[in-house]
Amino acid sequence: MPVTVLKGLVHATGYGPSRKLERSLGFSKATQEKTLADLLERNRGTVYGKRHGFGDIRSSLEYQIRVPIQDYDGLSPEIDRIRRGDKGVLFPGCDRLHMFGLTSGTTGNPKTIPITDRYVKRFRQTYSIWSTRILRDHPGLVEGKYLAMYSDWRETFTDKGVPCGAVTGLLASLQPPWIRKRMVAPPQVSRIKDPAVKEAAVLHHALAHETVLWTSANPSTLLRLARSLAKNLDDLLRGLSDGTFPHLSELDPAHRNHPDFRPNPERARLIGRRIEVGGNVFPTT
Incomplete structure (x- = not known):
């Protein structure tokens, strides 16, 4: 895709939301109150909203007074009810449930977070602002191309068949084709279970291209990759150079x-x- 076309696409999708955000910065308190009011109105008919x-x-x-x-x-x-297929519990029944995001579970079993259409829409708006x-x-x-770190969004499934996994994987799969084509790591990387193998594969793909941007939801991931x-x-x-990869047999x-x-x-x-010439191969800002 020509550079001028890419710039135009990013500008077209992100300029409006970016300008709206900039204007709202001068009225942060009013913007927050309106956002809360919209959320309350949208969710007033849910089980949680009625309660x-x-x-x-x-x-x-x-x-603050009424909701602990x-x-x-x-x-x-409530999340267990959603996992069983109940509608209108924490969000309106009209909101499509894409998946359950799994936390790392550092203090016990992984937690499952419902990810809905509305969440995805908000993320896309945020991403378009960031891109612009x-x-x-x-x-x-x-x-150049981008190295975006993400994991499998379909690690497991609920009894109702709803995927459970990494939210980053879902969001990556929903990116428009012109962005996915610029991502150096193919979708199969997200399904590699062994962290060391995944890291090696990611770096191999990154070196094979003019990779100009590394992104990750967790900054420590980027530091670990650089090291x-x-x-x-x-x-x-x-x-x-040789076309060899020590973990090739472990890949799909x-x-x-x-x-x-x-x-x-x-x-x-x-x-x-x-x-x-430069002394190292570390990414530069």
């Missing part, structure tokens, strides 16, 4: 045949020359 009288709440102060602070355990009965502003500040990003890249650079470049059959695993000595030599 706490959403229809009678007129301000954020009233909301909740932790996951407090909401787990990052290309404004870093116009060179339109020239691994520096530590294993010689082996990675050798594999890129379709993934094994990916063009990035073919010998690419020219690309490896180019990276080597850049390292000689």
Whole structure:
């Protein structure tokens, strides 16, 4: 896709939401009150909304008084009902349920978070704002490909057949084709279970292309990748040049045949020359 066309697409999808956000910054309190009012109105007919009288709440102060602070355990009965297929519990029945996001479960069993159409819509608006502003500040990003870290959004399924997994995987699958084509890691990477194998595959794909942007929901992931890249650079470049990958047998059959695993000595030599000039291969801002 020509660079000018890509810039136009990003501008067309993100300019309006970006300007709306900028205007609202001068009226943050009023914007927050309106957002809360919209949420209360939309969810007043849900089980949770009726229980706490959403229809009678007129301000954020009233909301604080009438709706107690909740932790996951407090909401787990409602989430269990949603898992069983009940509608209109925490969100309107008209909202499509895409999946349940799984947390890391550092303090016990993984928690399941309902992900609806409305969440996806809000995310897309946020992403379009981010894309517009990052290309404004870093116009060179339109020239290369992107390394976006995401995991499988269909790790398991509920008894009703609803997928459970990583929200990042769902959002990546819903990106428009012109964005997915610029992502260096193919979808099969998200289904690699072994973290070390996944990391090695991601770095191999990244080196095979002019990768100009690394993104992840967790900044520590990017730091770990950068350290691994520096530590294993010689082996990675050798594999890129020879067309070898030590974990090839552990990948999906379709993934094994990916063009990035073919010998690419020219690309490896180019990276080597850049390292000689710049001193390292770390990403730059």
